[in-house]
Amino acid sequence: MYDMDEEVVHALExxxxxxxxNPKRRKLQRRRGQQEQQQQQPCDEIHxxxxxxxxxxSLFSQLSQEExxxxxxxxxxxxxxxxxxxxxxxxxRLQELIVLLMDTNSSITIRYDKQRKxxxxxxxxxxxxxxxxxxxxxxxDFCQLRSLTLKGMTFTPLTVNYLQMALPLLPNLQELxxxxxxxxxxxxxxxxxxxxxxxxxxxxxxxxxLHRLLSELAPQLKLLDLQRCHLPDxxxxxxxxxxxxxxxxxxxxxxxxxxxxxAHEESQHVLCNQILSKTxxxxxxxxxxxxxxxxxxxxxxxxxxxxxxxxxxxxxxxSSLRTLNLSDNRLLDEDxxxxxxxxxxxxxxxxxxxxxxxxxxxxxxxxxNTLPKCSENLKNIFLDGxxxxxxxxxxxxxxxxxxxxxxxxxxxxxxxxxxxxxSIDWALELNRAGRRALLAPGVDDIRDCPDPAIECTICxxxxxxxxxxxxxxxxxxxxxxxxxxxxITRQEYYLNEMDSSTSKAASAMYxxxxxxxxxxxxxx
Numbered sequence: 001m002y003d004m005d006e007e008v009v010h011a012l013e014x015x016x017x018x019x020x021x022n023p024k025r026r027k028l029q030r031r032r033g034q035q036e037q038q039q040q041q042p043c044d045e046i047h048x049x050x051x052x053x054x055x056x057x058s059l060f061s062q063l064s065q066e067e068x069x070x071x072x073x074x075x076x077x078x079x080x081x082x083x084x085x086x087x088x089x090x091x092x093r094l095q096e097l098i099v100l101l102m103d104t105n106s107s108i109t110i111r112y113d114k115q116r117k118x119x120x121x122x123x124x125x126x127x128x129x130x131x132x133x134x135x136x137x138x139x140x141d142f143c144q145l146r147s148l149t150l151k152g153m154t155f156t157p158l159t160v161n162y163l164q165m166a167l168p169l170l171p172n173l174q175e176l177x178x179x180x181x182x183x184x185x186x187x188x189x190x191x192x193x194x195x196x197x198x199x200x201x202x203x204x205x206x207x208x209x210l211h212r213l214l215s216e217l218a219p220q221l222k223l224l225d226l227q228r229c230h231l232p233d234x235x236x237x238x239x240x241x242x243x244x245x246x247x248x249x250x251x252x253x254x255x256x257x258x259x260x261x262x263a264h265e266e267s268q269h270v271l272c273n274q275i276l277s278k279t280x281x282x283x284x285x286x287x288x289x290x291x292x293x294x295x296x297x298x299x300x301x302x303x304x305x306x307x308x309x310x311x312x313x314x315x316x317x318x319s320s321l322r323t324l325n326l327s328d329n330r331l332l333d334e335d336x337x338x339x340x341x342x343x344x345x346x347x348x349x350x351x352x353x354x355x356x357x358x359x360x361x362x363x364x365x366x367x368x369n370t371l372p373k374c375s376e377n378l379k380n381i382f383l384d385g386x387x388x389x390x391x392x393x394x395x396x397x398x399x400x401x402x403x404x405x406x407x408x409x410x411x412x413x414x415x416x417x418x419x420x421x422x423s424i425d426w427a428l429e430l431n432r433a434g435r436r437a438l439l440a441p442g443v444d445d446i447r448d449c450p451d452p453a454i455e456c457t458i459c460x461x462x463x464x465x466x467x468x469x470x471x472x473x474x475x476x477x478x479x480x481x482x483x484x485x486x487x488i489t490r491q492e493y494y495l496n497e498m499d500s501s502t503s504k505a506a507s508a509m510y511x512x513x514x515x516x517x518x519x520x521x522x523x524x
Contacts, residue, residue: 009093016104081144082107091121098125103133106144107175111151115181118153123162130166147175149225154180155195157202160209168216174252176217177225180260187230188294194229207235211242218243218251227287228260237266244274251278257287259325264291264304272307277317284320289353290328300358303329305339312342312349319347327355327385336363343378344370350377355414356385361392364419368399372406376436384414393418400424408436 083105088094101108102125110122126148148167155163167173180194191198195206214221224243231239236258245251253275263271275283288308293301305326311317312324324343331339336359343352359367367383397419404410404427411432413424427435 012097013100016100080107081105082109082147084109084111087112089119094119095121095125095128098122099129099132102126102129102145104144107147107149108145109149109151110153111149111179112153113181115152115154115186117156118150118159120159123159127162127166130169134169144172145170146172147177147223148173149175149177149179151177151179152181153178154192155206155210157205157209160206160213164209164213167213171220173217174221175223175225176221177223177227177257178229179225180228180230182228182230184299191294193231193235194226195231195235198232203235207231207238210239214239214242215245218245218249218253220252222252223255223257224253225255225257226261227257231261233262233264233266236261236263237270240267240270240275244270244278247274247278250280251275252282254282255285256283257285258291259287259289260292262291262293263288264293268304268307272311276308276311276321281318281320284322286321286323287325288329289325300328300330300356302332303335305331305335309335309338309342312339313345315345315347321346321349323351323353324349325353327353327357327382329357331357331359331363333360333362333366337366340367340370344373344375347375348377349375351380351382352378353382355382356387358386358388359383360388361390361396364396365399368396368403371400371403371410374407374410376409378410380412381410382412382414384416387416389416389418397421397424401427404428407431 081104083101085097085108088110090097098108098121167176178194182192186192193203195210196203214224221243226236226239243251243253256271256275258267261267271286275281288303290299291301291303292299303326312321326339331354336354336357343349364383364387367381400413400415400419401421401423404413404424408431411428413428415424
C-alpha cells in the first residue's frame with residue numbers, strides 16, 4: 001500500500017463504491033428525495049394530497065408494492081463480495097483501505113503466511129470503519145459485513161481493544177474466524193498462543209477482552225472459528241463462558257470450531273453444561289479435533305469425552321447437534337465405547353468424524369455393536385486414518401459388515417484400508433439406492449410378494465432360497481444392481497457401445513451372481 005499509485009487507489013475506490021452497491025441506501029435516498037419534493041410544495045398541495053380516494057389508495061399501495069418487489073429483486077441479485085488481503089502492509093494507506101472495505105463488502109479475510117502481531121493500522125481501520133458506518137444517519141443496517149477472518153495474527157492488548165469496540169457496532173456480523181499459524185517448535189518451547197505468551201499479563205488481558213467481546217456478539221454470531229489458536233484449557237473455557245452468556249440468555253451460535261487448542265476438562269464443562277445443555281441451544285456443528293497438550297506424544301494427547309458423551313446420550317439436554325468432529329485425538333477404549341452409545345442415542349446427529357484417533361480393534365467392535373441402533377439421521381461416519389490396529393482385522397471386518405446390513409440408513413463409512421471389503425462397499429451402495437424400502441413399517445405376517453419361496457414380509461427383509469434359487473428385490477434397488485453389473489462388465493470385458501445388448505446383459509448378470517457377498521447381502 002505504500003507504493004500504490006494515487007490513480008490506482010482512486011480506481012479501486014470507484015470500483016468498490018458502485019452506485020448500485022447498496023439497495024437499502026438507494027431506498028433511503030429515494031425517500032429523502034420524495035420528502036424534499038414534498039417540502040418544496042405549497043401548503044395547499046400538501047393538504048390536497050392527504051385527502052385521496054380509494055382508487056388513489058390502491059394506486060399508492062400498488063406503487064409501494066412495486067417498490068418493495070424492486071428492492072427484493074435487487075437484494076437477490078446483489079452478489080456476495082469477498083476481499084482477501086494477503087501479506088499486506090502500508091500504514092495509514094492500509095487503514096484507509098480497511099475503512100473502505102468495511103462499508104462495501106460482506107466478507108473480509110486478512111491473512112499472513114507467518115505468525116505476526118496484528119498490525120495496529122488494520123485494527124484501527126476496522127474500528128474506524130465500524131464507527132463510521134454506525135454513525136452514518138443512524139442506519140445500522142447499511143453495514144454489509146457478515147464475515148471477518150484474521151489468519152496468522154497474534155492479538156495484543158491494544159489491537160484487541162480496537163476489535164472489542166468495533167465488532168459490536170456491526171449488526172450483520174455473523175461469522176468471526178481467528179486462525180493461528182504457529183510451528184510446533186514455537187508452541188512447545190516458547191509456549192505461545194493467539195493471545196501472546198502463555199501466562200503473561202498481556203495474555204490475560206486479551207482473553208478477558210475476548211470474553212467481553214463474545215458476550216456482546218452472542219445474540220448475533222452464528223459461527224466462531226478459533227482454529228490453531230493453541231489457547232490453554234482455562235482460557236478456552238473463559239472465552240466460551242462469554243459466548244454462552246447467562247443461563248436465560250439467547251445465543252445464535254450454530255458452528256463452533258476449536259481445532260488446535262487445549263480444550264479439555266474445564267472447556268468441555270462449559271461447552272456441555274452452558275452451551276449444549278441450553279433449552280434454546282442452536283449449535284449444529286462442533287469441531288473438537290486436535291486438542292493437544294505441550295510435548296504430547298506424536299502431537300496427540302488423550303481426550304476425555306465422558307462429559308460430551310453424557311450430554312449427547314440425553315435427549316433432554318441436547319437435540320440440536322448435526323456434525324461432530326473429534327479427529328486427531330487419542331481416544332481410549334472406554335471413551336470410544338461410551339461415545340458410541342451416545343451417538344446411537346442422539347436423535348439428530350448426521351455426521352461423525354473420528355479420524356486418526358488411535359482407536360483399537362475393541363473400539364471398532366464397540367462402534368459396530370451400536371451401529372444398528374443409530375438414528376436414521378446418521379448418514380456419515382469417518383473412521384479412516386491412523387488407528388491402532390492389531391491382528392483382529394478379519395474379525396472387525398465381519399462385525400462391521402454384520403452391523404451394517406442391519407442399518408439401512410448409513411450412506412458413507414470410511415474405514416482404514418485393512419478393514420475395507422467389497423461386501424461393505426456394496427451394502428453402502430444399496431443403502432444409497434434405497435435399501436430402507438425393505439424395512440417399511442406395516443402389519444406383521446403380511447407378505448409383500450406372491451412368491452412362496454421368498455420368506456419376505458413387510459416388517460422383515462427378504463431372504464434367499466438356495467433350493468429354488470428364486471429371489472425378489474424391490475423395484476427401487478434394481479436400477480442400482482443393473483448399473484453395477486454393467487460397470488463390472490465394462491471393467492472385465494472392456495465392452496463398448498457397439499457390442500450387442502444381449503451379450504452385455506448376459507455377461508453382466510453372470511459376473512453379478514459370481515461376486516462374493518451377494519447371498520450375504522440378500523440374507524440380511
